[in-house]
Amino acid sequence: MPLTGPGEADDDFAFSCSPGVAHAVIHRAGGAETSAHAHRSPLRRTSGYDCAMTGGKGGLREAVRARALPIGEVFLVAGIWGSSFVGVKVVLGYAGPLTVAALRYSMAAAILLPWVLGRGGISPRLPLRTWIRLAAIGVSQYAVGNGALFLALRAISSTGASLAISLVPIPVLLLEVAYLKERPSRIHLLGILVAVFGSFLFFSSGLEPIPGGAICLLALATVSFAVMPVLGRDLARARAVSNTALTAIPLTLGGGLLLVIAAVTEGVPDIPLPMWGIIVGLALVNTLAAYLLFHHALHRLRAGEANVLLNLTPVATALIAWGALGDRLACSQVAAMAVVILGASLAQLRRGLQGRGSGVGST
Numbered sequence: 001m002p003l004t005g006p007g008e009a010d011d012d013f014a015f016s017c018s019p020g021v022a023h024a025v026i027h028r029a030g031g032a033e034t035s036a037h038a039h040r041s042p043l044r045r046t047s048g049y050d051c052a053m054t055g056g057k058g059g060l061r062e063a064v065r066a067r068a069l070p071i072g073e074v075f076l077v078a079g080i081w082g083s084s085f086v087g088v089k090v091v092l093g094y095a096g097p098l099t100v101a102a103l104r105y106s107m108a109a110a111i112l113l114p115w116v117l118g119r120g121g122i123s124p125r126l127p128l129r130t131w132i133r134l135a136a137i138g139v140s141q142y143a144v145g146n147g148a149l150f151l152a153l154r155a156i157s158s159t160g161a162s163l164a165i166s167l168v169p170i171p172v173l174l175l176e177v178a179y180l181k182e183r184p185s186r187i188h189l190l191g192i193l194v195a196v197f198g199s200f201l202f203f204s205s206g207l208e209p210i211p212g213g214a215i216c217l218l219a220l221a222t223v224s225f226a227v228m229p230v231l232g233r234d235l236a237r238a239r240a241v242s243n244t245a246l247t248a249i250p251l252t253l254g255g256g257l258l259l260v261i262a263a264v265t266e267g268v269p270d271i272p273l274p275m276w277g278i279i280v281g282l283a284l285v286n287t288l289a290a291y292l293l294f295h296h297a298l299h300r301l302r303a304g305e306a307n308v309l310l311n312l313t314p315v316a317t318a319l320i321a322w323g324a325l326g327d328r329l330a331c332s333q334v335a336a337m338a339v340v341i342l343g344a345s346l347a348q349l350r351r352g353l354q355g356r357g358s359g360v361g362s363t
Contacts, residue, residue: 070297071348074309077297080290082316085161087278087286089153094275096266097150098258105142105255107283108291112248121245130240133231134249142254143261145224152217156210161218165313166199166340169347171226172307179230182302191347192304195311198339201332202315229303236298243299247291308347311340 091100116122153161169192176182184192210218228250235246271279297306315337 067300067348070300070306071309073293073297074301074306075312077290077294078310078312079316080286081165081310081313083320084282084286085153085317086320087282088150089157091271091275091278091282092150092153094271095269096262097154098147098262099266099269100279101142101146101150102255102259102262103279104282104287105146105251106259107255107280108287109248109251109255111283112244112288113252116242116244116248119244121242122249123241126241130235133235134241134246135253137228137231138250138252138254139257140224140227140254141250143258145221145227147258147261148217148224149221152214152221155214165222165225166196166311167222168225169196169304169308169311171223172229173304175226175230176233176303180234180303182304184302184304185349187349188304188347191343191345191349192308193343194346195308195340195343198336198341198343199311199314201339202318202336226307229298229307232295233298233301233303233306236295243292243296246295247288251287251291305348309344311344315340 088100095103149161173184173189173192176184232246235241236243241249294306318333
C-alpha cells in the first residue's frame with residue numbers, strides 16, 4: 001500500500017517495520033516530514049523481524065542485499081538435497097525405505113535436540129497452537145512425505161522421484177494464499193509456471209513409465225511437502241520459536257514416529273559400515289544443515305519464493321548422477337536447466353524491487 005499521495009511519486013522515503021506496526025517517514029523535498037502508521041491487515045502481515053528500506057537507488061541496493069542471503073541459503077539447500085536421492089537410492093539396497101528415512105531424521109534429531117534443550121531454546125510456555133503446527137510439520141514432512149517418497153524410490157529412479165519435488169510449488173502457492181494470506185505477484189506466478197515447465201521439459205525425454213502405486217505415493221509426498229514451507233514461514237515470521245527449535249521439534253516428532261513405524265514394519269536392518277557412513281552424511285548435511293538453512297531463509301522469504309528455488313533440486317540430482325553415475329545430459333536438458341533457473345529467478349522478484357515506493361505493501 002503506497003504511503004505517498006498523488007503527485008508525490010518523486011519523494012524519497014524511509015520505511016521500517018517491527019512486529020505489529022509499520023512506521024513510515026516520508027521526507028519531502030522541502031525538508032518537512034510526516035509520519036504514518038500502517039497496522040497489520042489480514043492480507044498484509046509484517047514478517048516478525050525488524051527491517052529497513054530506503055527509497056531511491058540506495059533502497060534498491062539494501063533490498064537486494066537483504067534478500068541475497070536467504071536466496072543463497074535456499075540455493076545451497078537445493079544443491080544439498082539434490083544429492084539426497086542418489087545417496088538414498090544406494091542405501092535402499094541394504095535397508096527398507098522407511099528404515100532409511102527414520103534413521104536419517106531420528107539421528108539428526110538426536111544431535112540437535114539436546115543442544116537446543118541445553119540452551120533453553122524450547123520454552124515450556126509454548127501455546128498449544130504452536131505445538132500443533134510444529135507437530136504438523138514433523139508428521140507431514142518427515143513421516144508422511146519422505147516416507148512416501150522413499151517407498152516410491154523402490155519402484156522408480158532417483159530422477160523420477162526428484163520430479164515430484166518440482167510440483168510442490170503449486171500446492172504451496174495455494175496454501176500460501178489461503179492460510180498465510182500472502183498474495184503472490186504476477187511475476188511470481190509467472191516464475192512458478194516457468195520453473196515447473198522447465199522441470200517437465202528436463203525430464204520429459206528420459207523419464208521412464210511410473211507404476212500407478214508409485215504415482216499415488218509421489219502425489220501424497222508432493223502434497224505433504226507443501227505443509228512445511230507454509231507452516232514454517234508462519235512460525236518464522238511471527239518468531240514463535242527459534243530457528244533451531246523450528247528444526248529440532250518437528251524432526252524429533254516426525255523422525256520418532258517414523259522410527260516406530262519402520263521398526264514394526266521392516267524390523268532391524270543389517271547395514272554394512274560404508275552404508276552407515278552415507279546415512280550419517282544424510283543426517284548431518286542433507287537433514288540437519290539443510291533444514292536449519294531453509295528455516296532461517298523463511299524469516300525473509302515467502303513460502304512460495306523459497307520453495308520454487310527448490311525446483312533446482314532435480315537439476316542438481318541429474319548433475320550429480322551425471323558426474324557420479326555416468327548418466328548423460330542431452331542438449332534439450334541443458335536448455336531446460338536454463339528455463340528452470342529463469343523461472344526460479346523470476347519468482348524472486350517483488351514489486352518493491354521494480355520501482356521506488358511500490359514495494360511498501362509487499363512483505
